[in-house]
Amino acid sequence: MNRQEKKQQSFLSSVTEFLFLLMVVFFIRTFFFGLYQVPTGSMETTMLVGERFFADKFSYNFRKPYRGEIIAFNGPEFNYSPNPLMRLFQRYVWGPDNWTKRVIGIPGDIVKGTIENGKPVVYLNGEKLQEDYINKYPLIRTWRHSLDEIYKSIENELQQMARKQTLDRLTVDRYVAQRLSQEIASQRSYDPDLPYNEQTFYRIDENCIYCDEDGNPDIRKPGLPLPSNNKKTEPDTTVNNWDGSDVFYVKLGEKQYWCMGDNRLGSHDCRFFGPIKEEDIHGRIIGRIWSIDSDEAWWIVDLIKHPIDFWTRIRWSRFFQIMH
Secondary structure: OOHHHHHHHHHHHHHHHHHHHHHHHHHHHHHOEEEEEOOOOOOOOOOOOOOEEEEEOOHHHOOOOOOOOEEEEEOOOOOOOOOHHHHHHHHHOOOOOEEEEEEEEOOOOEEEEEEEOOEEEEEEOOEEOOOOOOOOOOEEOEEOOOHHHHHHHHHHHHHHHHOOOOOOHHHHHHHHHHHHHHOEOOOEEOOOOOOHHHOOOOOOOHHHEOEOOOOOEOEEOOOOOOOOOOOOOOOOOOOOEOOOOOOEEEEOOOOEEEEEOOOHHHOOOHHHHOOEEHHHEEEEEEEEEEOEOOOOOOHHHHHHHOOOHHHHOEOHHHOOEEOO
16 A cells, blocks of 8 residues: 555545544434523523533433423524425524523413512412522613714714715614614623622623613513513413413413523513424533623633633632532
8 A cells, every 4th residue: 555545544534533523422412411501691590691501411311301490492483494304404403593491381281471469470280389590680781882882883884884875864863773773782680789890690881781761771670570462461261372471371282391581571482482392302401510701602702802801701609500
């Protein structure tokens, strides 16, 4: 065997080993365990944006999810391909986002949401739930950057646009409104007993706080209900119904689960899209690995961008914890 043939054989051997390793990793990640990052605040303060979690996928091969467990599942609003092979690829390789919520109801349960004394209440099979895990902190809305920075950026963008086209007042107003809407950050849990620069969960810049027309911070207090479209406080119990509010009723069928976020004022969950299918559930969140106040999907990107500030945003007290 000449030198060129040895190189080709070595290359093919390396490729084969790499592909085999990918298959092993894929098999383990699909059927045994998974690693998840929290992209939204729907499970605050149990889970915070920027945290990484370990999930057990193996157990659900032998048993069904229990009430109260925090599960990972495929985004229920994803539009799968009608092609069976593509659908399989989307389900197990590249498709819907991973969501995390808490299981409230399992197959056969009756779950009802009502508003009592101005506060949302959930009944499970006729009994009122005592939900100690629900977020007890108010939510505060912020801008992604200070208003001075935002308007300066918008002004520069409009100047560049004006070099290419004539801008009328209506076009400018629409563009400014659109850009401002893009700069509004999600609502985050906020401890009113602590200064902005000493918050427990997220760093809050006083210059980035979103205020209403009267100049007051946009804060939503815990315990406020998401009102029903028809303004009713009791749901129709003759048929399954939900409308994105805290007033709903559902009798779960076979292989259906009702899940909700712990941050009820900031969670897009079953109240909006209905029960979750068992086939979409793929893991049970069992432990927090680490935590950092960051929206970056890859922590290494954040570290490269902010090599010093990165370390000040790590929540050391929330490392290596079992989830409940």
